[in-house]
Amino acid sequence: MNFIKEKKIHKAIVIVITFLALGYSSFYSVRSMFAAYAAEGVFNSNDVVSFLLSAISAGAIYELITMLLFKANARKIGQLRARDMQYALRFFVIPVGILSGALKTLYFFFPYLFNYGEVFIEFLLLFISFGFYIAFCCKNYCVKEEYATIATVLGSAVLLLYGVLAVLSLLSGVLL
Amino acid sequence: MKRFLVFFTCLLFVVLTTGCNKSADTAKKEAFFAADNEVITAENVNTELDTFVLGDTTGEHRDRTSFTVAEHSSAKYIEERLKSFGYENAAIQSVEEEAISVNGTAIIYTTYNVVARYNEGKEREVLIGASYDNMFSGLTELGVPATKSEGIADNATGASALLCLAKAFCDENPTLDYTVTFVFYGASKIDNIGSRKFADSYASVKNILLCVNFSVLTGEKLYIFADDVKTNHEKLFLANANRFATKFSTLPATTPVLPPTSVTVDLGYSHYGLVGDHAAFFVKDVPCINIFGGDYESFNYYTPIYDTYESYRSESSNNGTAAADAANLLYSTLTATDFSAVATTFTNKKSYSFFTGDAVIYIVQIGIIILSAIALIIVVKRLEKKYPRVPRRMPKVKIAVFGMDYENKGDSDIYVDLKPVDPFENDEATDPFENSSQTDSNNEESKRDDVDNNSKNQ
Secondary structure (H helix, E strand, O other): OHHHHOOOOOHHHHHHHHHHHHHHHHHHHHHHHHHHHHHOOOOOOEHHHHHHHHHHHHHHHHHHHHHHHHHHOHHHHOHHHHHHHHHHHHHHHHHHHHHHHHHHHHHHOOHHHHHHHHHHHHHHHHHHHHHHHHHHHHHHHOOHHHHHHHHHHHHHHHHHHHHHHHHHHHHHHHHO | OHHHHHHHHHHHHHHHHHHHHHHHHHHHHHHHOOOOOOOOOHHHHHHHHHHHHHOEOOEOOOOOEOOOHHHHHHHHHHHHHHHHHOOOOOEEEEEEEEEEOOOOOEEEEEEEEEEEEEOOOOOOEEEEEEEOOEOOOOEHHHOEOOOOOOOHHHHHHHHHHHHHHHHHHHHHOOOOOOEEEEEEEOOOOOOOHHHHHHHHOOOOOOOEEEEEEEEOOOOOEEEEEOOOOOOHHHHHHHHHHOOOOOEEEOOOOOOOOEOOOOOOOOOOOEOHHHOOOOHHHHOOOOOEEEEEOOOOOOOEOOOOOOOOHHHHHHOOOOOOHHHHHHHHHHHHHHOOOOHHHHHOOOOOOOOOHHHOOHHHHHHHHHHHHHHHHHHHHHHHHHHHHHOOOOOOOOOOEEEEOOOHHHOOOOOOOEEEEOOOOOOOOOOOOOOHHHHHHHHHHHHHHHHHHHHHHHHHHO
């Protein structure tokens, strides 16, 4: 994992791969939306357009959220270290996107899995991957005395984000 | 030789019995489906469609916009047509729906379902439906734009096929132990209001053996959708469909899953097979068959067909064969000898209701987040205990006014030692001026010595 700590891969390349991986993961929901627009006669498109737009939108949202999170916590963890951690996070998000997208091919055979799949597949994979990410950051960017602080900062950020999203989804999708 | 004969006899026996079984299966299938089942021809469907759309004594019905007088006129035409076939019980059912206009005012809209029954009065029932409306003129109060589409493919073909089917039942008069209900749904273009209200009118749907929907019966290929799991009724229809010129198949697995419609909101999703007037019965767990056409295998996603009578007729594949084959498929299956017995197995399928239902998903997700937060707190506490954080304080600058002897040298602060020089430290008193004159004379001597040395060297 030295190549992450030593930033051997150029940042732009990593960002592009992140966009593609997240696009693959969110492809099915974007495809669903665009197919519905086409069926209503609003806007015609196909899977290629769906994939490109899902990559751009998912990637942009990811970069924006992580930029804000790391900037907000830069004082606690240090600005330089925050930048390094932001770079490293992408390497843990890329496999999540790829695995999630691959698992979602189950929708082709079991369309009724769509609801559960969209909520749980990416969510559970990201939680597992984020656990490894916290361990990686502690080992590579911190002294032992800072493990607790780093785990708190990173863990609480992602839990808060997903907690807010889940509550909003429950309110908008079900209760309202 | 003996062994060879025995071996050959056994082999022959195996081949013959296998062959017989296969042909027995085919014979069984053919015996299951009524022998003479081509009761509706493409010409029948075309004639019915031409009269419906281009008009008769009641006028033409190119415009069948939902909730309008034009739709009512089309409903009256269908009712009279059914009565002319012999369905005295054919009737228009008015259905009212409140909608909010673009101005924010509530308006009551009326649509019309047309219902006729063959073999009325039986306990069990098979429903066959097709919508007949379009959005030709649009509904400005609801913000629905006019499409100027005469809705020939979608769904004058389905309505015409259903009329031909109703006529066939009357003419052929098959003996059945269930009622066949023909329903022509109104306002299908507005959230399938006609079919939703019709489904809601049933106090109990448990006696409905099957609900069939005809939609967009055009082209060389039609699709059959029953459910997202394997079902007996889908197998039955697909097995019977092999004999027709039109290709019948299931939807490709790669068709996209769509967001739920207002009818399938409890399912949480939809797709092309679930879009239709049968959906209102599907969500009530009635076994359904949707027979529909459209292009679901092209590079682009499916878009609705906007057509006029003339544009529809100009395409050679729209010659009524698909509609006739769909109607014949249904007639032959429903009038099959053991259909009633087989129909009791239509509800045997794998249940996936666990995966449908929204609130549970988000509650479980929130539960996992809470558990993860608890796990994080436990991990952080353990890390704090194992690797306690040594508080680092910034060193202070202190001035040791009385010297370092009076300060705590063990801490990490920075000390500036300002201990003064003791003027009384030296025992001998010193004349400050004495020192300075002595110093001057010493300097002069050293200078003289330097000059002497320099001259000597020269």
